[in-house]
């Protein structure tokens with residue numbers, strides 16, 4: 001039997017999608033979408049890219065306009081959830097009211113990790129997670145001459161590329177030895193390091209943030225863990241996120257690097273599912289339960305849960321992870337998870353920024369990173385899903401093309 005009241009906690013990428021997909025799947029019951037950010041649900045990826053460059057305005061970030069929610073009978077509530085009462089199947093809101101559910105979908109996302117150093121509270125020290133953060137940052141950028149970015153991950157480097165394009169002197173501190181090391185192969189990291197240097201960004205590896213320096217409440221620079229002092233009127237941190245898992249933990253659900261769910265994306269409580277940046281889940285693409293922060297993951301998990309709640313046969317979640325980042329004129333697309341690879345094959349021309357890195361583990365293709373090669377990315381998504389048995393030797397043959405290989409190994413219709 002399909003539950004008549006589904007309450008969706010969190011109105012970001014995953015929350016919006018599960019509500020919309022429930023209707024697409026034919027769910028006829030009541031849907032309430034609760035989120036604590038003001039305004040209509042919106043997408044985050046442009047916040048550190050096109051939005052900061054002034055290429056898109058805030059209304060264009062919305063998934064849908066207000067009429068959509070009315071037409072689809074999705075009730076939207078701007079409120080903060082403060083507790084979940086599993087026994088009574090209700091959530092409590094900050095204004096003291098409560099709402100009942102028969103099924104609760106947790107889509108509470110994550111928040112930025114804030115560096116725990118002296119001076120972090122100074123004016124001019126910012127992170128990017130929300131539209132409000134991006135608006136504050138946008139205003140600041142107009143008055144900024146020198147910026148320091150803490151962390152050479154995706155978001156930190158996207159911001160660095162934007163700031164450099166706006167003529168700001170940018171320095172990046174990274175405690176590791178190469179950019180985006182958690183997610184990328186060495187050859188792809190090296191290409192992004194070279195590109196950023198070409199745009200005038202100064203990257204410092206093996207250096208963390210010791211403190212933010214300031215005068216009269218405003219940031220004036222940073223001191224690094226190696227004692228170097230760098231002047232800056234803006235400090236932007238991008239050192240990862242923490243899942244918003246406290247409500248689930250307080251309600252007695254298992255939390256371990258996010259809310260733990262099974263292959264059907266159910267928590268320990270059969271009346272509660274969880275999706276998106278919030279959850280740690282078993283994936284056939286990973287060697288251990290994993291938490292992913294990507295649009296693809298949020299959308300695919302939302303669709304899977306919506307189908308199950310609408311009464312479709314429950315299927316273990318196994319979508320291929322894929323990601324992208326835009327930095328300057330580089331579009332990087334990644335299919336699969338490369339973190340445990342032990343061999344790579346490079347296709348194309350790294351110097352011209354048009355190349356792909358094929359990542360293998362134990363002789364099996366596990367991920368493909370494509371820089372300005374969208375056809376490679378699309379082909380690799382199909383290849384990875386089909387496990388075609390591509391070998392390192394085949395990939396390394398002169399003239400090997402992913403697209404041609406994909407076409408040649410496609411099963412007959």
Ligand SMILES: Cc1cc2nc3c(=O)[nH]c(=O)nc-3n(C[C@H](O)[C@H](O)[C@H](O)COP(=O)(O)OP(=O)(O)OC[C@H]3O[C@@H](n4cnc5c(N)ncnc54)[C@H](O)[C@@H]3O)c2cc1C
Nearest residue numbers: 010012013014036044045080081108109276277293294295
């Ligand atoms: C700047 C930026 C750039 C990005 N770029 C890319 C990219 O290029 N490619 C890519 O694949 N991914 C990108 N991502 C990641 C992607 O946006 C996230 O993976 C995605 O938004 C996750 O969706 P979610 O619904 O799980 O979480 P969110 O979108 O964070 O939504 C969670 C919502 O729940 C709300 N909430 C939390 N607690 C409560 C509460 N107690 N009560 C009510 N509401 C609550 C939050 O305020 C938030 O609105 C980017 C993220 C950021 C921040």
